[in-house]
Amino acid sequence: MTITTNAGDLDRRLLMDRSVTGRKAFTVPESDVPAQELPDSSLLRDDVELPEVSQLDVIRYFSVLSQLNFSIDTNFYPLGSCTMKYNPKINDELANLPGLAEIHPLQPEETVQGAIRLLKALQDDLGEITGLPGVSLAPLAGAQGEYAGLLIARAYHDARNDDKRTVAIVPDSAHGTNPASASMAGLDVVTVRSDAQGNVDVENLKELASSNTAVFMLTIPSTLGLFEPNILEITTIIHNAGGLVYADGANLNALLGLVKLGDLGVDICHSNLHKTFSTPHGGGGPGSGPVMVTDELAKYLPKPVAEKADAGYLLASPEQSIGTINGFHGSFSIAARAYAYIKALGLEGLQSVSENAIISANYIQAKLRDKYDLAADRYCMHETVLSATRQKKRGVAGIDIAKRLLDFGIHAPTMYFPLIVDEALMVEPTESESKETLDHFIAVMRQIDDEIDSNPAVILEAPHDLPVTRLDEATAARKPVLRWAPAE
Ligand SMILES: *Cc1c(COP(=O)(O)O)cnc(C)c1O
Numbered sequence: 001m002t003i004t005t006n007a008g009d010l011d012r013r014l015l016m017d018r019s020v021t022g023r024k025a026f027t028v029p030e031s032d033v034p035a036q037e038l039p040d041s042s043l044l045r046d047d048v049e050l051p052e053v054s055q056l057d058v059i060r061y062f063s064v065l066s067q068l069n070f071s072i073d074t075n076f077y078p079l080g081s082c083t084m085k086y087n088p089k090i091n092d093e094l095a096n097l098p099g100l101a102e103i104h105p106l107q108p109e110e111t112v113q114g115a116i117r118l119l120k121a122l123q124d125d126l127g128e129i130t131g132l133p134g135v136s137l138a139p140l141a142g143a144q145g146e147y148a149g150l151l152i153a154r155a156y157h158d159a160r161n162d163d164k165r166t167v168a169i170v171p172d173s174a175h176g177t178n179p180a181s182a183s184m185a186g187l188d189v190v191t192v193r194s195d196a197q198g199n200v201d202v203e204n205l206k207e208l209a210s211s212n213t214a215v216f217m218l219t220i221p222s223t224l225g226l227f228e229p230n231i232l233e234i235t236t237i238i239h240n241a242g243g244l245v246y247a248d249g250a251n252l253n254a255l256l257g258l259v260k261l262g263d264l265g266v267d268i269c270h271s272n273l274h275k276t277f278s279t280p281h282g283g284g285g286p287g288s289g290p291v292m293v294t295d296e297l298a299k300y301l302p303k304p305v306a307e308k309a310d311a312g313y314l315l316a317s318p319e320q321s322i323g324t325i326n327g328f329h330g331s332f333s334i335a336a337r338a339y340a341y342i343k344a345l346g347l348e349g350l351q352s353v354s355e356n357a358i359i360s361a362n363y364i365q366a367k368l369r370d371k372y373d374l375a376a377d378r379y380c381m382h383e384t385v386l387s388a389t390r391q392k393k394r395g396v397a398g399i400d401i402a403k404r405l406l407d408f409g410i411h412a413p414t415m416y417f418p419l420i421v422d423e424a425l426m427v428e429p430t431e432s433e434s435k436e437t438l439d440h441f442i443a444v445m446r447q448i449d450d451e452i453d454s455n456p457a458v459i460l461e462a463p464h465d466l467p468v469t470r471l472d473e474a475t476a477a478r479k480p481v482l483r484w485a486p487a488e
Pocket of ligand 1: 143177
């Protein structure tokens, strides 16, 4: 038998494949409690196969597993619209302080005054940042913030007995959750077109705005990464028609300290704390999508809303609240991280977050525009949407480019979104990446474009060096391997 040298290789066997009969990861002292009969012994199974492994096997297995994935702590992760940026670790530490992490939502309010005060302070900061002073931190995700905001719009029209307002006008460039939330909130969705520059087609909007308009929903920046230059005209058109304006501010890291949504005529917005404010979005962890409204609409906010009273801080229910939209008080630990992040940066720091996010995206756009088409030929905000149409004509599609990037240690951009752009590659570099990282990404994207002519197979067969290489997507979807089976 020959032993080969492979010191750099990780042991990638599954835990079951490391199992050795009789090996254990624990020892429990002999019980001094008399054994009891189980009430129903038929509930017991002895045919469940579990791995028999040592503690070190378990530690190595999970340590290796954690390195098989791309993460923001190991790789550049320009996943558009997800804001995969550096989130300071100190904010995790602060959110894990026992006074914040070990409290219970059913504790009497007088025993959690600090926590409620934190919620109130965060509400105030978000009100200031967006220019919309009524804030509820209850929603658990961006989409739930949208849903709450739309129920608020409905409650507002209902309170005036204006029951003909059943339509939500949504641009074709909106984030996909917008029409979905509108429909869940019981509104009929009507689409307004984008014009050739990617802006809302104002003439089309004028035709659509009417006495049945409940709300107009604007994703800002749009999913093309663009600011809407006609926003003041747009909010006026909607208000003149008697409707409300909803802004999807999930990607607030393009606007911090630069513009307040409330100043633009927006009545309701939400924002994603798990994008802009120190919690990553990709990966599907817990989220928080606070909803912000004008003073006039604050009485409809979902409960609870933190308030300061004479006797201290309390969790209140607004007068005509749309009610509870989930258990308890929203994602408290995400709110604690966001609060720490905002306080550490201060107003100037927040503004430089957005300025740097915008400069980084425009830098990439400027350095790649001779090779890749742009979804819109103008300055972008915090992300740039490229299109691989030129590459596709030469035999390599957006998905192939995304796979090839993995070989260079770069996570794929968001692909094939927004839907109105052919072969879309949505790149969000974020403010936290260095110029060296951006230059590396640019060089790799240019090299991939060159490879189309010199060696297309290297792109079409990518990725080459990852634990999982090119998947057969059809088989993966039709015959997924979901559980371990012993090797035959
Ligand atoms: C991420 C995002 C959402 C949805 O947020 P979730 O927390 O995933 O529900 C909505 N709108 C925009 C513009 C987004 O980028």
